[in-house]
Amino acid sequence: MEGIDYKTLLEEIxxxxxxxxxxxxxxxxxxxLGRIDGHQFGxxxxxxxxxxxxxxxxxxxxxxxxxxxxxxxxxxxxTVGVKLWDRLGREPSGTKFxxxxxxxxxxxxxxxxxxxxxxLVVADILLQxxxxxxxxxxxxxxxxxxxxxxxxNEKMKNSELACSYTNYALAFFMKSFGNINSDVDSVLELYxxxxxxxxxxxxxxxxxxxxxxxxxxxxxxxRILTMSESKRINAVMMTCGxxxxxxxxxxxxxxxxxxxxxxxxxxxxxxxxxIATWAPELDHSGNSLIGLKALEIFTTRTGLSIY
Numbered sequence: 001m002e003g004i005d006y007k008t009l010l011e012e013i014x015x016x017x018x019x020x021x022x023x024x025x026x027x028x029x030x031x032x033l034g035r036i037d038g039h040q041f042g043x044x045x046x047x048x049x050x051x052x053x054x055x056x057x058x059x060x061x062x063x064x065x066x067x068x069x070x071x072x073x074x075x076x077x078x079t080v081g082v083k084l085w086d087r088l089g090r091e092p093s094g095t096k097f098x099x100x101x102x103x104x105x106x107x108x109x110x111x112x113x114x115x116x117x118x119x120l121v122v123a124d125i126l127l128q129x130x131x132x133x134x135x136x137x138x139x140x141x142x143x144x145x146x147x148x149x150x151x152x153n154e155k156m157k158n159s160e161l162a163c164s165y166t167n168y169a170l171a172f173f174m175k176s177f178g179n180i181n182s183d184v185d186s187v188l189e190l191y192x193x194x195x196x197x198x199x200x201x202x203x204x205x206x207x208x209x210x211x212x213x214x215x216x217x218x219x220x221x222x223r224i225l226t227m228s229e230s231k232r233i234n235a236v237m238m239t240c241g242x243x244x245x246x247x248x249x250x251x252x253x254x255x256x257x258x259x260x261x262x263x264x265x266x267x268x269x270x271x272x273x274x275i276a277t278w279a280p281e282l283d284h285s286g287n288s289l290i291g292l293k294a295l296e297i298f299t300t301r302t303g304l305s306i307y
Contacts, residue, residue: 004302006045010055013297017041017279017290023288024281027261032159033063036263038281041290044201046209047273048218058101058201062278063156065260066097066114068194070237072122073113074210075140077229079129087121087179088113090236097243097286098166100173108177112240114258117170120180123191127182134193141197145207146219149201157196164188197258204266204276211237211256212268234270238306245285245292252296254305265291269304 020037028034042058052237094110095101102111110118126133134152141148180187199207209218211234215225225233237294238255242249242265249257254277257267263280265288275298279290299305 006051006053009298009301010043010045010053012301013043013294014041014055016297017294020293021281022278022292024283026263026280027065027282027286029260030156030160030163032156033065033280036062036280037080038279040263040280041277041294042201043275043277043291043294044205045273045275046202046205046218048209048213048271052202052205054202057278060278061198061200062264062280063153063195063262064197064199064204064264065195065262066119067258067260067262067264067266068197069114069119069122070208070211070233070241070258070266071141072119072126072194072226073236074229074233075137076113076122076125076129077233080125080192084113084125088118088124088242090238092244092246094161094244098170100166100170103170103173103177108174108179110174112236113234113239115243116167118176119194120167120171120187120191121174123187123194124180124182127186127190133190135183137194138197141199141207143219144210144217144224145199145203147199147206150197150203152193152199153196156198157192160195161188161192164192167191171214185223201264201276201278207275208266208268208274208276209300212270212272212274214270234247234268237268242287243285245283245287248285249287249292250307252292253299253307255295255299256306257295259287259291261286263288263291265295267295270306272304
């Protein structure tokens with residue numbers, strides 16, 4: 001959009017979110033995440049034309065956690081196409097991201113690819129489709145982010161794997177319904193490795209520009225996803241990307257987005273730009289309290305909402 005002073009707007013956002021520090025909680029159920037200083041905030045805007053605007057701790061690497069589910073969903077969808085929906089739904093869950101409640105009545109089919117059970121099914125698909133799915137995933141992220149140094153934090157991965165009791169329960173339960181084909185240990189190893197990928201706000205905003213650019217690689221304009229795949233991924237982000245806080249996010253912010261309990265939120269304004277925020281303190285739904293507020297201010301002041 002012409003006429004918007006993004007630099008000044010980011011400075012105003014930073015001032016307005018400062019009083020919110022201390023009102024959320026870092027994700028202490030993963031010990032390594034619980035050690036992170038909550039008093040941090042970064043935000044990066046990456047326009048489709050390549051212009052970038054940043055503020056705060058935008059260049060500090062952090063654990064992307066469930067933001068990784070956006071990348072795994074995209075790679076699996078790109079690889080197996082509509083067959084993906086034989087094993088997954090695309091509806092909001094209305095329950096906590098690691099809930100087992102719906103799996104029994106829905107016969108082991110997760111509601112969507114962004115809750116933990118859905119991401120475990122996607123990890124299983126990647127294990128079936130790639131000889132080394134972790135390498136394939138990292139190469140995909142490196143390609144769309146433009147950063148060849150994106151990597152896994154092994155300490156974070158091991159910390160999460162050591163307390164993955166509920167995720168193991170989800171995987172075994174779905175296996176009992178025939179919706180996990182690989183060895184459960186292999187599925188959990190891949191899943192936690194993906195969650196432990198580290199990136200900063202700049203790399204995140206750059207990487208998800210593929211979803212604001214109708215599936216085009218932002219660096220060379222080669223097609224990564226079909227226009228239909230990009231459209232549908234954005235739709236699932238809009239309806240399912242922020243756990244059971246997705247309705248509140250749609251009301252307050254109004255853009256397709258995906259969050260992670262590491263404190264990151266990525267969002268896209270189709271045809272215009274991609275945005276990433278990071279603030280580790282979470283609200284009751286597991287979304288970044290300050291990141292959500294920053295995005296609410298951004299779309300309210302600019303009018304850049306899909307609604």
